[in-house]
Amino acid sequence: MQGTPTAPVRSRLRRAAAAALVTMPLLCAVLPAPAAAAAPSADRPQAGPQTAAQGSAQASQAYARAHAHAQPQAKAGARTGSTTNAPSGKNAPSGSRTTDISVDRLTPSVPSKGDTLTVTGTVTNKSSRTVSSGHVALRLGPAMNSRSAIDQAAQRKGYLPGADGTEIDDSRVKIAALPPGVTRNFSMKVPVGDLGLGQSGVYQLGVSLTAQTKAQPYDQVLGMERSFLPWQTSGSSPKTKLTYLWPLVSSSHLTARTESDEQQTSVFRNDDLAKEIAPGGRLQQMVELGADLPVSWVVDPDLLASVDAMTKPYEVSTEDGGTEPGKGQAAAKEWLKSLQEAVRGQKIVALPFADPDLASLAHRGRAVPGALSRLRPATELAARTVETVLHTKPSTDFAWPYEGALDSSVVEVATSGGAHNVIARSDSFRETGGIPYTPTAARPIGGGTTAVVADHRLSTAFEADLTRAGASTLAVQQFLSETLSVAQQVPNRQRSIVVAPQRTPTVSQARAMAQALSALSDGGGWTRAAGLADAAKAKPDPAARRSVPGGGAYPDSLRKQELPTKAFEQIQRTQSMLNDFSEILSRKDRVVPPFGNAIDREVSNSWRGERADAERFRTSVQDYLVGLTRKVQLIHKSDLTLSGRSATIPVTVQNNLLQDVNGLRLRLTSSRALGLEVGEDQPVVVAGGHSQSVKFDTTAKANGRATVTAQLYTKEGKPYGPPMTFQVKVTSITSTVLLVIAGGVLLVVLAGIRMYTQRKRRGSDAAGAGTPGGGGDESDAGAAAEAPADDAVTDDTVADPNDPSGTSQQHRAAEQPGERGADTAAESSGPQDTGEKVDR
Helix, strand or coil: CCCCCCCCHHHHHHHHHHHHHHHHHHHHHCCCCHHHCCCCCCCCCCCCCCCHHHHHHHHHHHHHHHHHHHHHHHHHHHHCCCCCCCCCCCCCCCEEEEHEEEEEEEEECCCCCCCCEEEEEEECCCCCCCCCCCCEEEEEEEEEHHHHHHHHHHHHHCCCCCCEEEEHHHHHHEECCEECCEEEEEEEEEEHHHHHHCCCEEEEEEEEEEECCCCCCCEEEEEEEEEEEECCCCCCCCCCEEEEEEEEECCEEEEEEECCCCCCEECCCCCCHHHHHCCCHHHHHHHHHHHHCCCCEEEEEEEEEEEEECCCCCCEECCCCCECCCCCCHHHHHHHHHHHCCCCCCEEECCCHHHECCHHHHHHHHHHHCCCCCCCHHHHHHHHHHHHHHHCCCCCCCCCHHHHHHHHHHHHHHHCCCEEEEECCCCCCCCCCCCCCCCCCEEEEEECCCCCEECHHHHHHCCCCCCHHHHHHHHHHHHHHHHHHHHCCCCCCCEEECCCCCCCHHHHHHHHHHHHHHHHHHHHCCCECCCCCHHHHHCCCCCCCCCCCCHCCCCCHHHCCCCCHHHHHHHHHHHHHHHHHCCCCCCHHHHHHHHHHHHHCEEEEHHHHHHHHHHHHHHHHHHHHHHHHHCCCCCCCCCCCCCCCCEEEEEEECCCCCCEEEEEEEEEEEEECCCECCCCEEEEEEECCCEEEEEEEEECCEEEEEEEEEEEECCCCCEEEEEEEEEEEECCCHHHHHHHHHHHHHHEEEEEEEEHHHHHHHHHHHHHCCCCHHHCHHHHHHHHHHCCHHHHCCCCCCCCCCCCCHHHEEEEHCCCCCCHHHHHHHHHHCCCCCCCCCCC
16 A cells, blocks of 8 residues: 555564475485385385475475575484485485395304304495495394294394394494495304393394485495294293104106116116216205204105116117216215115105195196006005105105195095095195194095195295295294294293205205204203104194195195196006006016006106196107007008818917007908908917917808908907008809819720729630630630720720620621721730731
8 A cells, every 4th residue: 555664564574484495405404204104105215306395405405405404304314214315226226225135154143142243234226326335233123922923023124123123233344335236245153142122922024224325425224135033931831842854855757668688778868867866966955954954854765766766877868869877876876875874763744756746736637537646556566665765654644735725635645545644734724714823734634644744934934935045034033033033922831843844955945954053952941852653643723723725725826837638638548558568577676666666656746837748758668659559560461362162361470568468459351351261369478589480270161352450469459559451352263164074084984994894804805715605715715805905995996885795896896897896906916017007
């Protein structure tokens, strides 16, 4: 308004601006604190455009640099672990994740009063900015009174004020500046008495890095790693029984193929097993570490059989289908020797031979007739194998489904193989009664069967990648802390806990397991070791679940890894073929065991997640068996022609095996049963490397062409091998030909009669010449009787069959003097003229 002074207005504006300048940085310094307290979102890498909070934080930093009085508030906010500057990279670590801290060693794992705790590790700058000089220090968090609290602490990332405790002053160790990507080592020693440990329990033990950056020139937590420290002031009574399974299991290595020498040299799929049992290998480490641990050995007998085969010369398959000598013979001998010493005097649990996938058999194999028939023989073979190789009698009373997952059908299959105890896992055998503690492992489930339920958390404690020392140390400390937490759940009740780790731990996992068990044996006063048989016989917890989960409770993720139904159908075809083939062999022992073992390996748990490799293995076994069966075969026969009503047809059977073949029968079948009969079946016996002709008497009843099929059969009447066919043409004798032959025979008979009649007639004529009216005396008769035989042989006259005397022909000759008969008569009555020729 005109005349109104403006000074008061300007002064109010100046006061408002001044207040804004003062309050804005203070508000900006305070705003990040709730974000930090909400954990660990402030530690999460930022991406994309800056938020209003980030802009305010930058304004706060600028104001703090200009006005010293605002620095304390800014530093207070920074110590909460919040990120007050935008990272230079899109996903660059920031805040308490700027550096990575690894606790590589923590000793002793289970401290006691008077000990000195030593912690060593590394600090690595993961950001793109240099971290200025700072220090690392231990932080002791509060005691955790439950297993879930331990799990939550292990999963938490980044620094969380309050939950991660305060620094222990005596533990601080200076760290030089860390350029991006640089790693520094640290080592700190603190007397256990300086840690301020209270009552028994599990304490969170953290290692933090407090330092500055150029963009944040004030102390703040730029790295955090957590571990756990079990602490017990006095021994537990009673102690928890702990059973730790120590598995000696591997994948399938042997093939069904053996060399043809007398030793039946084994052929392996590859030489990977030699690497596993060599010094430093996985299985070598399992034996060396387990020898000094209170564990329960669980062995796959197929592994023992495979290594035992390697102690002798063996062959390894090559990519081109050939073989080459294996190189693991010395390692196999040393490994078996070490194992025999390690298990001497201990109880061994033997799984069925080749560790069959019980869940796959239960869910897919039961639909195929005969799929379960080899389970009990595999259990019996397991006992024989362990006793032969390790010289000790094992227990075969335990079945171990994959990952300990089971349902009612898995239990049925397991018990059908002879097991009375099934090793399960608590994540598939969940409690329904809300028990606030971990119950005893043994659970009677009916029918005389006991489910031995292993603890899920303890069993999976060493399944992560433990190649880094930090990861291994954390796994060991968490395992020890979990066991102490279990013992403290019901201090006055003794329970029996079972741990069933992964079947094939890596070398780093095996070492971590051994380290944890050693620490538990040396300093853990809350557990004592127990065998698996003792765990199965322990008094069950009355409140624990005893009902077996239904089929729908089986995990879908594991069901997808099972062998398909078609795999079991192929396995049964191979088994049926082996049964038929073995019936004809004179030395079944050279064929049946290698193929039987290979069929057991086709159902192994080792094929989980390896469906393509499993199919190739099954096909290779089947193809090799088919090739052997075809070495006994029928030789192809060309077409035949039969020129009569009966003949013999030979069929040749060839045996290219190195042993004799018997028990086969050969059958011929004609397509024209009324035209050609081929006789009865004939037995077949062929020596090794030879051929044998089998003859069939055939009878033709009609002319024509017939198809004859030759087929080998086993004693049970099953066809053996493919059939062989050939054509037979029958050309029987015609009626005209028979008449001609009959006429020829008649002529021969008549000629004989004629000759007989002539001789008889000549004898009568000679007798008549010697009588009184015969025209001669006795001398003449004698001369006539001694006449040359030419007259009789060359006489062309034929006696009249109507003239019984045989003289009518002679009378006609006398009546015709110019004829032959006259010449003959004159010659007979007169003196002989040696110069006369007889005209015939």
